[in-house]
Amino acid sequence: MNPIRLALVLAPLASVAGLQTEAEEADLGFTTFRDNCMACHLSTGKGIREMNAPSIAGLPRWYVSSELRLFRQGYRGYHKEDASGNLMRVNTVNLDERTIAFLGRYIASLPVNQERATLDLDATADAPSLYALHCARCHGEAVEGDRVARAPPLTRQQDWYLLRQVENFKSGKRKHANDFTYPELSQKETDAIIAWLSRLPSE
Numbered sequence: 782m783n784p785i786r787l788a789l790v791l792a793p794l795a796s797v798a799g800l801q802t803e804a805e806e807a808d809l810g811f812t813t814f815r816d817n818c819m820a821c822h823l824s825t826g827k828g829i830r831e832m833n834a835p836s837i838a839g840l841p842r843w844y845v846s847s848e849l850r851l852f853r854q855g856y857r858g859y860h861k862e863d864a865s866g867n868l869m870r871v872n873t874v875n876l877d878e879r880t881i882a883f884l885g886r887y888i889a890s891l892p893v894n895q896e897r898a899t900l901d902l903d904a905t906a907d908a909p910s911l912y913a914l915h916c917a918r919c920h921g922e923a924v925e926g927d928r929v930a931r932a933p934p935l936t937r938q939q940d941w942y943l944l945r946q947v948e949n950f951k952s953g954k955r956k957h958a959n960d961f962t963y964p965e966l967s968q969k970e971t972d973a974i975i976a977w978l979s980r981l982p983s984e
């Protein structure tokens with residue numbers, strides 16, 4: 782069969798099987814995500830807990846590209862005891878600026894994971910007040926993130942991931958906002974904030 786005829790026969794099959802459309806094929810963000818990211822973050826961008834890979838679907842474009850650059854330059858995922866960060870970092874070393882921009886746009890377009898509360902955390906402390914006092918000035922009054930502070934929304938990622946990042950900030954495995962130390966909160970207070978964040982609706 783000549784290649785054109787073959788393509789005509791295969792194209793409808795591909796759409797029935799849920800394979801890529803032409804528009805998707807043309808999108809560098811989609812193809813790079815499929816080939817380099819989906820194995821850990823899934824096609825939905827909701828991640829695989831067993832891989833420690835978080836939900837990234839719906840994270841803002843500016844944050845995704847900024848984090849990919851931080852991983853690539855070894856500012857994040859550098860610590861020898863940060864196995865998850867290391868795992869992610871090796872996936873960024875070959876990304877060029879153009880691909881990073883397209884990946885950011887593609888990931889931002891994925892619908893946010895609404896099932897982010899997976900742990901049974903103690904939620905008795907007053908999370909909204911603690912958040913307003915300690916976190917809102919950077920992560921936003923409505924937890925929407927702040928591009929100028931480079932602080933992401935905290936309503937896209939699962940509780941287990943957010944909790945681990947806080948541990949990373951405290952142990953020095955990851956830097957929180959240019960050496961801004963994580964506020965002096967008790968574990969109970971942090972748990973309550975994270976339990977609350979993971980149940981906030983996100984658009």
Ligand code: HEC
Pocket residue numbers: 813814817818819820821822832833834835837840845848849858865866868869872873884933938
């Ligand atoms: C081998 C598994 C794996 C692959 C492949 C992978 N990631 Fe990750 N990714 C992770 C893990 C694990 C983390 C969590 C890192 C941490 O704990 O600091 C992560 C974190 C991230 C984050 C940070 C999320 C946040 O909220 O800060 C982004 C963005 C991301 N990945 C995007 C990508 C993109 C884009 C690709 C493809 C180019 C990719 N990942 C490929 C495992 C992977």
Ligand code: HEC
Pocket residue numbers: 848851857912915916917918919920930931932933935938943944946947956957958959961964966974
């Ligand atoms: C001075 C500004 C600032 C304050 C205050 C602040 N953060 Fe952050 N936070 C940031 C920035 C900037 C990042 C992104 C770090 C990076 O670039 O990797 C971040 C990242 C995070 C992350 C990781 C998100 C992800 O997707 O990986 C968590 C979790 C977090 N902050 C929780 C908190 C909590 C909870 C509070 C309040 C108790 C708080 N932060 C207060 C600036 C701040």
